[in-house]
Amino acid sequence: MCKQVAMFLKFKQQVVESLKDYGDERFLRDSEHADMSSTIAFKISKEEKRKPQEIAEEILEKVELKEYVGSVEALNGYINFFASYEFLEDTINFILDSDENYGSLDLKGDVLIEHTSANPDGPLHIGHIRNSIIGDTLTRIFKKAGFDVKTQYYVNDMGRQMALTVLGVERFGIDSNLKIDHAIANAYIQINRFLEENPELEEKVEDLMIKYERGEEEVCNKFREVVERALDGIKETLMNLNVKHDEYIWESEFIRNGYVDKVLRELDNNNLIRKNGAWILELNEFEKEVVLKRENGTTVYITRDLAYHMWKGEKFGRLINVLGSDHKLYGRQLSKILEILGLKQPEIVFFEFVSLPEGSMSTRKGKFISADELIFKLYDEAYNIIKDREFDEDEKRRIAKAVGTAALRYDFIRIAPEKPMTFDWKKALDFENTASYIQYSHARACSILRNAVKHGMPELEFVGEICSDVERKLVMLLSKFSYYVLRVVNELRPNVFAEYVMNVATTFNEFYRTHPVLKAESDYRMHRLAIVDATRIVLRNGLELLGIEALEKM
């Protein structure tokens, strides 16, 4: 897999080889004391009841250094490996040569990532965009890893909430002063309130659902119009987040194209469905039975979703869904049924909820903070910071937008998906030490390079031997780009990549403070310029994977 495509992975591979019989990857660790550490001596110590350090020293005798493995030591039972000058030099040169391709892997396969998929009954709120940002970041990283990736937004156009939305729009109209998805949410909130006081409306809701499922033209037109308009608003929001889906797949499509019937038929053929009015499936390992068809003959969400997965599975090698953790049980049931049918199961990335200090959000109750509101407040905040700088007005707007979007994306992606988040306006609008820090570091690197060119000294020449500790630390970090790409692909935790990019920026700033570049003697200047340029490339490519614009000036 890693020919010349992944520097640090290559180093790791050579560490494994240098350890020969002891080269077990499971005992290799990242370390603050070395470029790579093996804990194998502790393992053996347990079996042989001898001191770890003694064993480590014995193993050390047998270690054979490699091109990239420059030195090795046995310390406190650890076997510590250090990269060679060749490794540092090859890393920098490889980054400079690869440029925008640096960090790529050559993994193969096609992947479908489904994410966001919020009901089109209102605008995206700050919970939905956690989904969008995780999904979009995974998409970018999977592409970098070499996969052929497509993204889909699964549009839930069939549910009860859509019937209500249609009725709401009909009864209360649409406020044309508002962004369209917000206007639709208002109608949806009003009809919910109305329904509480007029329960007899329930009949109309059911009637509408039945007609839509049957495909009555007039009803279909009504649904289509409302859904499409809501999606227009949602797409606009996603665009501001640098998120774009390849396809929008409507749930109702699977009623019309026969896949729902196909799924039901297959389950029925296996005698798995109990029919007593409703169609019910019992799954032994869940105490809950699954309804696939209501007594009135209409299907439910999971029935259509099964059909969607059957369809997806036929077209793509690997399926990834990003879902809120409230769907955990649902996801397991869905997977179980797909398994029974011998169909491809999705890998599901669950993320915990974003809640408000006063509790959880609800579109229906109108209790939510919309993504749009947050986005525009961030633009304003960012604009205020730069309003007095020497940029023209358009450039200020552009920078404010890039910085605002970056802060938002980074704040969401940096947190491990399984951690619950509580939204806090003050923190959300704080630009200190977040994505803008990384953007700033990138702009700083660009600025040094611009000045170098301006003063006619653009030559780059990295020399391993003259590396200081900080330079070495920075170059080692730069070499790990694809190592983190691979980790995200394996672990489906994009937050580890966000942390990596931040580390690069932090270390670069440390370097910046202590290592004058343009004022240095010619050898050192060329050496450091090479480091600056390589860092610039890593930061730019890293930001790209986070869906954040790498500004050259700010």
Next chain:
RNA sequence: GGGCCCGUGGCUUAGCAUGGAUAGAGCGACGGCCUUCUAAGCCGUAGAUCGCGGGUUCAAAUCCCGCCGGGUCCGCCA
């Protein structure tokens, strides 16, 4: 009630899969640094019973058991 997730300095968080070297960052606080390549920056100081209690181990934030607190699910909703 049962299932799943979370609980690490005042706040946010990494590390937990595969147990090992002084628990790593950031914000906030305090004190410093702009005649030097972008101060959206840098340096330093203070601040942690890793929710609690047991257990396994030479070694536990990490594994096991019990508990506490928070979230979430358990619809002929989506």
